[in-house]
Amino acid sequence: MITLGKALNHGLRRALEDDPKVVIMGEDVGKLGGVFRITDALQKDFGEDRVIDTPLAEAGIIGTAVGLAIRGYRPVCEIQFDGFVFPAYNQIVAQVAKMHYRSKGKVRLPIVIRIPYGGGIGAVEHHSESPEAYFAHTPGLKVVTCANPADAYTMIQQAIATDDPVVFFEPKRRYWEKGEVDLDAPLSGAFPLHSARVARPGSDATVLAYGPMVRVALDAATAAAEDGRELEVIDLRTLSPIDYPVIFESVRRTGRAVVVHEAPGNVGLGAEIAARITEECFYSLEAPVLRVTGYDIPYPAARVEEEYLPDLDRVLDAVDRSFGW
């Protein structure tokens, strides 16, 4: 059993071993091993040219990664916290996302942008945000997020191996959760990077979650089972593109869907997913698709963040409302 954070560390290590063109870059990723220690000991073992402590400049991290990628490198960039990505936003959405299209496919930018995201760690402003929709909205980027150590280990390697630019969201409050990880498993036998996972099968309603909210959804399903309701929990894993066939198959069976995310609901991923379910599963639906999300407010102060974050009770409340339709 290892933690999700350690699983990422192992995955990064294996990517560095497998391909000499992989470089890790970010603030404090070297000697310190990152503020969350995700890159712990990698600089010591791979050197300062492979694991680069950068100047404190997020646009610089992504902008130089573009140049390195044009040169043939595979940069893995760490943005220290979700709320610090915005100085790099221009480089990500205007350059990383568009270079392949701009060059008619002649330039590939195999860049991974790792972002620890989400709340629940009692942090100050800018350290608890969920900006995934901004990136999922941007054509040219692929966006994924992991929810458990085994997926973290596999997905970080897949994200580095693919030539698509990937924004890789890491559920920071789950960094310390443990799980079984087969460190020797070959990537070739793994699930595709852009595939959703049925985290718990069920027949009565479908709960769609990703990243830090998968644990919440699973706990809700356990509680619902005690009341005789079998919730199917789907861990989306990939946010762009979303693995809709898995979702549609489930909702057609259950007739009910609840989407859960920490990010504000307004124009969030839940809205898009609800629209798509409505378009594709209209005659199977017993109730409107419901959303359990953060409120449409700036991320609040730590002492009240539990009120903001979707939790087991709010998920069950939504399930109740679905059944009450």
Added chain:
Amino acid sequence: MAKGESVAGSDIPAGGFVQLLTPDGERVDTVTTADGTTYSVDFTDEEYRGLYRDLVTVRRLDSEAVALQRQGELGIWASLLGQEAAQVGSGRALRPQDMAFPTYREHGVLYCRGIDPIMPFGLFRGVDQGGWDPNEFKFNTYTIVIGSQTLHATGYAMGVTMDGKTGSADGEAVIAYFGDGATSQGEVNESFVWSGVFNAPIVFFCQNNQYAISEPLERQTRVPLYRRAGGYGFPGIRVDGNDVLATYAVTRAALDNARNGQGPTLIEAYTYRMGAHTSSDDPTRYRIASEVEAWKAKDPISRLKAFLSKQKIAKKDFFAEVDAEANKQALDLRERVLAMPDPQPVTLFDNVYPNGSPEIDAQRTAFTEYQASFEGSAH
């Protein structure tokens, strides 16, 4: 400036710059800066004539592009008029292994890289967004967001170092083009920080053409731009950007320093945008005719022509032949631009991702079916 005279500094007084050819076509043999760097050129007559041909050709092609835009054949054009010497001088200073990161105005540099001048016309005609391979031509795709490419150039230069391709005379160097307006961008300043910290083999080539669309230099800076370099820990130097010889000499030296492992240089090529920012701009709203006239007297082509004539390096028939040849190239370019096919609509969906996406595939299919539904109708 008299022959062989020193200028005061790599810290040149405001208004001063390295100049090897005066506006009247007088050659200055060498210029030595206060830090002891001496700049000169040693061209054969043939090479002098070649530079003249470059200058005339890129101006003629540019004027053809302006005409094509006015005739509705290009959506927009960013003219290089007035900046030919800055672009040809720096472009010819590049060695084959060097990599250039242009803005959207470096048509002259592109030409000097030996690239077919039609290459960027897809972008300006609106049939694609560029579409070339930077590594094939050692010339990155045009970058439109101001200053963003300086970070790309810096990262690429870091990669050159990581590949062990610096530290010798046949090492690789990188040049990043940008303008005076770009120097206010955070990303450009970050690229200065990064390239300094990592001792990247890069030359920052700022064409200070005095205006960022309508905003004059005074709105971007209160120090001469080349002096900014000092704060980042590398040399900065101002060159007469209308002097193709000085621009060549200064750029060649800076590139060679970079490839030899001596890190970055900021070059401020002091020049003037004689035309509009782009074909959508009206410069009469923000600058006066007498200013433009004063710069006309410093024209990069007429000074080289005067020099070549005075030195009897070229005669009337050479100049006529160059004009005729440039004209021929321009007309050929025109024909080929007009023949550029519009892209097939379904190609909209191509190249969003290297590995594709089921969502994009579904949209392509739906689009194709929708288009097909009109077949046979009289829409």
